Amino acid sequence: MTFNYLKQNPRWFLLDCISGSTAYNLNVKGSDTDKKGIFIMPQKQLYGFTQTAQVANESSDEVYFEIGRFLELLTKNNPNILELLNTPKQFVLYRHPLMELIKPEDFLSKLCLDTFAGYAHSQIKKARGLNKKINKPMDEERRSVLDFCHVIYNDGSVTLTEWLETNGLAQDQCGLVSLDHFRNGxxxxxxxxxxxxxxxxxxxxxxxxxxxxxxxxKGLAHLAVMNFNKDGYSVYCKEYKEYHEWVTKRNELRYQSTLSQGKNYDAKNMMHTFRLLNMAAEIAQYGEVRVNRPDRDFLLKIRNGEFEFDDLMLMVEEKMMEIGELYSTSPLPERPDLQKAEDALLEIRAEFYTAGYQ
Incomplete structure (x- = not known):
């Protein structure tokens, strides 16, 4: 099963929905239209070697999950999957009658505290990452190993580069031997x-x-004792690579929008942080997933950069405490019922294939 084959053979669809900002009621001018859905593999493929868990187009703004994978993720209370199952009716393009066998309320559990909060923390991490990238940009030219080397000098230390310049020496005419019992010495x-x-x-x-x-x-006297901060160099190389990959791949319009707002964080990531946290609270309070956001105005204020980053972090901490209390008293089960999921999967496959789809 491939994305193109599925689109050309819609008989394998079980669910096809508009998702993302449109379904959330958070779309603004210029927002993309995303789609998600569920398909079922042809029976021959299911029994063969070519099983497919999910397919997507090149830009990944259309993603479809095979029913087995969908139910597996549902039992893990994956937020994307719960949102898909609870897509508002006006955004459902196609829904097979067999989807009635999957009831959203059968799979909500206290596990949502971890999954929704976990997704929220990943959004915070992205926002903080942009905060760091904006405030601590990295030079285009990568620093050398030599920049992380220091020499003991005059009861202290100096950079190797400084020491070489002071003594009129070139690094390519120097030699090193390991210093016993001193890591990277x-x-x-x-x-x-x-x-x-x-x-x-x-x-x-x-x-x-x-x-x-x-x-x-043997017997040659050394001129200096040098240390190479190898751990610091490794961390620097990782950050350098991540920073310049981000510069290359970043959404320039979104980045410039962030700068124009005078903020040093990704406002869209922070908007989704609060969306996820508010949805987690609603699941504990009302036992349902509210995809279409009633808090649209508040969330769009965040997206528009109307809050300072530190103030948002304080609000996150308060929200997390509130959610923790809600889940501690919630009647939701600890985890979804795996047997219900398996029963639904078996019945859907049996009825679908019995209907003549091979």
Whole structure:
């Protein structure tokens, strides 16, 4: 099963819905129209090797889950799946009668506290990530291993680069040997100390990701003791890669909108944070998933950057405390009933295939 095959053969659809901001009642000018749905694999594929859990178009704004995968995620109270199952009727493009066998109320549980709050925290993480990227932009040119090396000097330490410049030395004429019992510690020597041969240099070149060792004649006195902050360099490389991937892939219009609002966080991520938290509270209070948001005005104020980041963080903390109390007294079961999910899956497959779909 592929996305294109499914779209060309709609008989395999069980559910087809408009989702995302339109279903949430949070769409604004320029919002994309997303779609989600459920399909059932042809029986021959189900019994064969070519099983498919989900399919999507290239931009991933249309995603369809195979009924088995859908019910599996439903028993884990996945927010996207619960939202899909509870799509408002005006946004349901097609719904097979067999979907009546899956009742939303049969699968809501206290697990929603973890799943919805977990998704909310992932949105906060993204918002904080943008906060950091805006306030601490990284240079285009990547720093070298040498920038993370320091030399003991005058009862303290200086950067290796500074030490080399002070002594009129070049790194490619130096040699290192490991210093026993000192993690990432090295003894440093220079070419001028040799009567024959040469040292390899501290690093092999600008793209090196570690220092390199040289053979040093026995008894040769070292010029300095050097430390390479390898852990710091690894963290830097990871952040450098993530930052420049973000610059390359970021939605420039959304980013410029954030800057124009004078904020240093992703307002859309924060809007979804509160949407998820409010939905989690409603599940505990009312035992239902309210996809179409009654708090649209408040959520759009967040999206429009009308709050400061620190104030939103305080509101998140208050909301989390409120939700925790709601779930502690909620009559919801601890977890969804797996047997109901399996019974529904077996009945749907049996009736669908018996109807002549192979």
């Amino acid at each position: 090295y003894l440093l020597y220079h070419q001028t100390q040799l009567t024959e041969g040469s040292f390899r240099g501290i690093i092999s070149g600008p793209e090196a990701d570690d220092v390199q060792l040289s053979s040093v004649p």
